[in-house]
Amino acid sequence: MLLGRLITTCRTWTSALPWLVLALSAGLTTAGWLSALSHSDQMNLDFFDSLVTRESATLGQRLLISEDLLTGAASFLKGSDRMDATAWKNYVTSLLLPERYPGLLGMGYAEVARTGLEKDRLLTKFFAPTATGWQLSDFDASVLAAAEKARDSGRPSLSRKTRLFANHDEIFGVYLYIAIYKRSMPVGTVKARRTALQGWVFMPLHIGQILKTMRSSHDSDQFTLDLFDGQPLPERVLSLGGATNESRKLGMARWSKTVRITPFDADWTIRATSLPHFKPVRANNDPTRILWGGSLFSILLMGLIISLLHTRNRALKEAVSSSLALVKNKNIAQTSSRIKSEFLANMSHEIRTPLFAISGMLDLLLDTPLTADQRHYSLTCKQAIETLSYLINDILDLSRVEAGKLEIEAIPFDLHRLLNDTCASTKAAAVRKGLGFSLDLQPGLPIHLEGDPTRLRQIVANLLSNALKFTTKGAISVRAKLESAGSPLVGIRIEVTDSGIGVPSETVETLFTAYSQASVTVNREYGGTGLGLFISKGLVTLMRGSIGIQSRIEGGSTFWISIPFKKCSQWDPPVSSPPLPRSFPTVSPKHVLVVEDNLINQEVSTKIIEKMGHRVDCVDDGDQVLGQLELAEYGLVVMDCQMHRMNGYEAARLIRSHANPMIRAIPIIALTANVSMEERETCLQSGMDDYISKPINRELFETMVQRHLFRMANTTPDLPPADESPAKVGKIDKSTLYKLNCLDQPGDRPMAVKCFELFLIMAPETLSEMQQALSVNDPIRLRSMAHSLKSSSATLGAHDMMSLCLQLEQIPCISVTPAHRRLLNQLILEYGLATEELRTLLIA
16 A cells, blocks of 8 residues: 555656646746846956056057166167257167057157256157158156156156147157166266266157057947046047047936046056947857746756656666666676686686695705606606696786786886896707797897786796797797987887797787687697786886787797886996805804694705704694794794794784794794785795795795894894994994895895985975974874884894884874973984995995
């Protein structure tokens, strides 16, 4: 029953809705019409005001032109050694005043005539009128006053309204005067200017003619402009716009406006009056159109609503159905993407764990006496494991490309060295296959660039791998050249050419898509996942470059990439303080703790370390680590990151927060199946000293173990605070820098130098923000910036800076205090001292 009433109510409202809309629309139309009338009147008034303002500005510009012409004439007069009437007339004639500046009736030069009476008078030495036969009138008092004002002020001056020519009674206007002073005489005061006066240049201005010529015929039909010298009085009129008195008396002028202007300190009044045939704005936008248009729209809207109501229910049902389907599909897609990411991460870990065991056991097996066949079989298995590792890395890179999680670095690198190193392994494989190989670095190719060398190496290696795979005879060549040079970017083009089977033209477009190969036959004969080119294209796109191919069947292929890199203006060779050796002296046998929940991996890690001559203990979870470390003295912890009860990150943080400084200082090497940069950052942030992925490279792992055991044997762990810590000399804790250097990888720039360069960029910006927070009384922002700077200072061993930041962070207050200012000043001083010492240790 309730549902029936609801349906009946809806139907009632539905049937009445068109009439309600019609009434509402009619009311809105009427209101809009009335509002438009009022708005149109205001727009017309604003339009009239804008026209008057524009005319006033144009008049001011014409007067400024007069000033510029007189200033030029003054310079001409002062620069001439001898001046006579003929030279002056030629100069004024060259200005083409009648054609270019109507209303400027000539130009003259006057000096003071000493009469010996109370008042001196003006003597016109040169005057060149724009019309023949015009004679200047005697200068009245207002003209003399304008000349004296120009002399005393050093600025242009206008006279009052006066008759301009003696033989033309109807020509009235004003004179514009500019004073000329003698050279090399001071003019800083009124007295000095009077003494230095040489004369005046002047110009008669016919204001009526100026107004007439500057106004268009359209503006003249719209309104009149009357110009007065002072208040609007008949005897002060400078120009009449031509409006008839009858029009004004009949009140046909709808708008009028009076504007005061002060050209050259004169007091003028402009009175604007609209004419009867003034065309207002609403002539093109009549509000009555709104009334008729709105009424028609109301009727049409009513008809449209009636039509729409008939289809409303069906459209609503379809929309609801479509929305539900879209939401369902979206949830399915998001769930599928999440499950895929989790699956790839889990499978990566699960696959790498047994691979680590197999690879490690094969390494141990190869160390034992074997027959030739056994060694061959073992090496074949080892090669298959490496191939499988490459495939897993491709799959992980594919997931990152599709998820948009790949990040590109911007670090300095040596392009020539990178290409030589990348091509070295392919060249050896090509020679074994009976192929020729060449690397051509074109002249002009820059050496030092800034970009992501790791990803560039991966792209080139993928292209070389494809060339080697599909080439059975002939040669492979690599050519690198400078494609474009700009500032600050340069374009680098790298081409990999082979003489292989080529690519059909119909498959070129799909070659850079995931899981794509030329044909099923190619897949069966040559193998591969078809991910290399897709990943390479994703990397090139992230680096803002392009990739392509030129190929023909049985004629070979040329794959090319074009990538912009930033020029590296300051190349710092790999230096540190002091650099750690790659091969370490033999250290006495040490005690090593292996933390691994996989028994096979325990066995592999244990055997590798024991073969190095060290003693190994094993535990199978992170919650057992602290108890084991307290039972014996260990020189190193090798720990898996993923364990059942307590993972390696939590265990590392517990070790780093232990009360015993000997335990707190033990080096930790992370073993993980995750090869992402995020994983490495997580390991380092949790307190681990180094990082190696599964399956491990035995040689790299042995070097890493030996390096940390050597460091531990030759350094003293941090002790509780004392008056003078032996590890700290000056402002920087050198043992902290030594720990950073232990993170260096072969071929990379020293970690300490990288951190210091970032510190030089970040720290000044942070200190500047702290000063701004201090000035605006924002202690919360100040504490936040201090917390950020504290962490980066500690990373580089600047413990005095870290201590000051901690004090700033711990001041409990709601406003800035003198303590904040004192600590911030000390912090700025400490920053300067710390950076100088770091620069000496790392760069000098």
